[in-house]
Amino acid sequence: MRSVAVAATDGMLHFELALACEVFGSPPDAVRVPWYDLSVCGTRPVRVGRFLVEPDDGLDRLARAGTVIVPALADVDDDPPADLVEAVRAAHEAGARVVSLCTGAFVLAAAGLLDGLRATTHWAHTGELAARYPRVTVDPDVLYVDNGRVLTSAGKAAAMDLCLHLVRLDHGSAIANVVARRLVVPPHREGGQAQFVSTPVPEPDGHPLGELLPWVMARLDQPLTVEDLARRANLSSRHLARQFHAVTGTTPLRWLLAQRIRRAQELLETTDDGVDAIAAAAGMGTATTLRRHFQRAIGVPPDTYRRTFRARPRSDRAISHHAPAAPAR
Structure with a gap:
């Protein structure tokens, strides 16, 4: 999948085109693995927002690429x-x-x-997509949908989420976190998270989750419960649940489990620790518990996941010691 072709045509939005070029065309200095070979493809110079873009290749180049990215169209009428x-x-x-x-x-x-x-797009256009293409199952309530060889995202920030998801699939979560850190964005948001929430991220000052989430991330090896989180935030469990849904689009328990799974992914990629030790470090307790939740969330057992990414350049050797991976959030 190293060969990435970005399709360009008149009337595309420059944000999505630019972020695809930024993620796949600019390898972070700290990453020492072969990066993507990026081409912007079009039939002629194209007008993208206020800019004129000169393609590298014609549209026929798309058929020779491993991955094809189609940015947003400004006019869907x-x-x-x-x-x-x-x-x-x-x-x-x-x-x-x-x-x-x-x-x-x-x-x-x-x-x-x-x-x-199943597919998605920006929430403002999901109705039009469903009406025009009735054979498509349009989901308006997710950030992105991964069908294997066909993937779709919602708008703007969700497009970044999907691009980072691709990096994670290709290079593992540790390297995806390095890319996210360079771009100063959260390393991972679940594709099934709601597109539209009233408070997308905690406010820097005074938000009940502003201090809670980093506190939890520093203690994933501990047997935390929803009640522990509520006490730490000085909230009732019910109020905590409302705050979590407003900020993350999911429940405290599901969010906590997702963080534990991602911690296990990083440790499987970057250490030689056994599954028992990784289960303890990720707060899963036992290898049996880790294997059950990991298989359900990722689709493969921990050992298979490790072999997959160990077959590629080792993440701990591929990342400079001067720029460690940011922890998953």
Whole structure:
């Protein structure tokens, strides 16, 4: 998947195009693994927002890429350009992993790549996507959807989440965290998290979760409960649950379990510790408990996950000691 082609056409939004180029075209200094080979592809110089973008290659390059990124379209009222739709379809038929950011989902839908699949786009356009392409199961309440070779995201920040998710799939969570740290964004948000929440992140001063979340992350090896979190935040369990849902889109228990799973992922990638030791360090208690939750969340057992990423350059050797990976949040 190292070869990444970003499709460009008139009327695309510059934010999603730029972030794809930033993530896949700029390897962090601290990462010592082969990075992506990025190309921006189009038929001619294209107008992207206020900017004129000169493509590196034509749209036929998409069919030779391992991963194809389709950024957002500013206008979804009209059908996407036919040459772009055909190039994306040809890339998928050639075996590429095809990814849409925000309203780029309309291109994938027009190409027939979303038929029979679950997909998402910016919440303001999910109704239009569902109405125009009834064979697509549109989910308006998630940040991104990973169908394996076809992935879709909601808008703006969710597009960044999906790009980091791809880096995590390709290089592991430790390196994805280094990329997130360079970009000064959270290393990971679950794809199933709600798109639209009233308070997306804790306020720096005075928010009940502003101090609680870092406190929890520093104590993942301890047997914390929801009641422990509520006491620490000086809230009732019910009020804590409301605050968590407003900020993270999920419950305290699910958030805590997700952090424990991600800690286990990092340790599997970056240490030689046994599964029992990793289970203790991640607050899972026993290897049996870790294996059960890990299999359910990641889809493979811990040992298989470790072998997968150990077959690639070791994360602890690939990351400079002068720039350690940021902890998962």
